[in-house]
Amino acid sequence: MTVLHRPPLDLSATTGGVLPQIAARIDDAIATRHDLHQHPELAFEEHRTSARVAELLQQWGYAVTTGIGGTGLVGTLQRGQGTRRLGLRADIDALPIHEDSGLSYASRRDGLMHACGHDGHTAILLSAAHYLAHHGRFDGTLQLVFQPAEETGSGASRMIADGLFERFPVDAIYGLHNWPGVPTGHFGFVDGPAMASVDWAQLRVVGNGGHGAEPQHAVDPILAAAHIVTALQSVVSRNVDPRQMGVVTVGSIHGGKAANVIPDVVELTLTVRAYLPEVRDTLRRRVIEIAEQTAAAFGARAEISFPRGFPSVINHPEQTALVREVAHAAFGRGQVVEDFAPRTASEDFAFLLQARPGSFVFVGNGDSAPLHSPRYVFNDAAIAPAASLWARLAEHYLVESTT
Structure with missing residues (x-):
């Protein structure tokens, strides 16, 4: 020995x-x-x-x-x-x-x-x-x-x-x-x-563009994206134990070029961070669910690229x-x-x-x-x-x- x-x-x-x-x-x-x-x-x-x-x-x-x-x-x-x-x-x-x-x-x-x-x-x-x-x-x-x-x-x-x-x-x-x-x-x-762990997500909210004067004929991805951004604020506050750490930040949002045009697509980028692996998994699951289901509620579609970053x-x-x-x-x-x-x-x-x-x-x-x-x-x-x-x-x- x-x-x-x-x-x-x-x-x-x-x-x-x-x-x-x-x-x-x-x-x-x-x-x-x-x-x-x-x-x-x-x-x-x-x-x-x-x-x-x-x-x-x-x-x-x-x-x-x-x-x-x-x-x-x-x-x-x-x-x-x-x-x-x-x-x-x-x-x-x-x-x-x-x-x-x-x-x-x-x-x-x-x-x-x-x-x-x-x-x-x-x-x-x-x-x-x-x-x-x-x-x-x-x-x-x-x-x-x-x-x-x-x-x-x-x-x-x-x-x-x-x-x-x-x-x-x-x-x-x-x-x-x-x-x-x-x-x-x-x-x-x-x-x-x-x-913290870090993961980055790229989110495309796909709607159906049209004239800003006739929104009833379009599916507005800007409106859907705005609701997604708001709903994402609940991911940490309502899904993570308050004694644990989680971060979901929407770092960029781009869509449209003119005041009287509803665009087809809005693009967002997110950073998602946590200390514990189980919290990391929860954040990932809820971000995807909220994006997809909120977009669907407005008749739009959410396309998400969410590769693993590092732990x-x-x-x-x-x-x-x-x-x-x-x-x-x-x-x-x-x-x-x-x-x-x-x-x-x-x-x-x-x-x-x-x-x-x-x-x-x-x-x-x-x-x-x-x-x-x-x-x-x-x-x-x-x-x-x-x-x-x-x-x-x-x-x-x-x-x-x-x-």
Whole structure:
């Protein structure tokens, strides 16, 4: 029988948390982040980013495998004879947003921007990677996953389909995201559902157009669509337990071009979100029923395209407790947001957590513009604390085993 012995954690420690070796080269980490920020790349187009990450990892002694799920890559570092295997993930893609930050190192690609801080997440993991390669004390295998296409919700599942966990086995997988409005470098941990599932629906309300002066000869899809929008507001309020979360938002509606013409078709788009799978299924069922039956009540027809998006991020309790314990010991309880609440945004890290146990962590970005804003700025002061958390987690997780 193999017994794993981890060094005890001093939960009363308030050492500031940042490892001195990481602090000593923070200028290099920031320079890497700024370089990535200037050269953003969209989902599955992250060729320059992937090449730059691979170059650095190889310089530091990692075995690097590229082209996983398209533009993804994994850096592997093995030490000793330990059988423990830890995965740490960063996302690398940008968004189709024109930057309006005023930064001296703003995006050089018109209409593209790192507006969600993935350049920061990459710099954090690279900073931890450097420390672990040069100073890390561990016995086991590190798998550093740099994932493309998080923003489209397809990068994680594409890497998994390409054999990510068969080719690069892990016992646990961790990821993080910066969060505006949380003090810089402070950490948030959530047990269970941490971010929402997301599904998108496209709805066509098909009627029979005609002259606006003779509505009795037409089937008005605008009227039917208006009633559908109103009725959809009942989906959450009358079908979901008030103690659970659900969101049904009609984000766009288009139909008609002239005041005196009833159109044939009105088109709507919806976003639907939940924490729990059963709530997600309820929302889906009720949106379809209400759209179809309300349209029929007005003599119209509802055509719905409602593909599955990606599931909610559900953190595993044991892995979440461990990383929270590491943060408490390294940074003190004052740097952990104890009442950190789940977020209703979505993350395709959910697919990784469906495949392997792990946890998704939040790190404060301070008083910045919201994520996905053209004025959003990743806070470089978050790099050293977050990188130190990853490094400390890896050293604590990958411990020598004795028989």
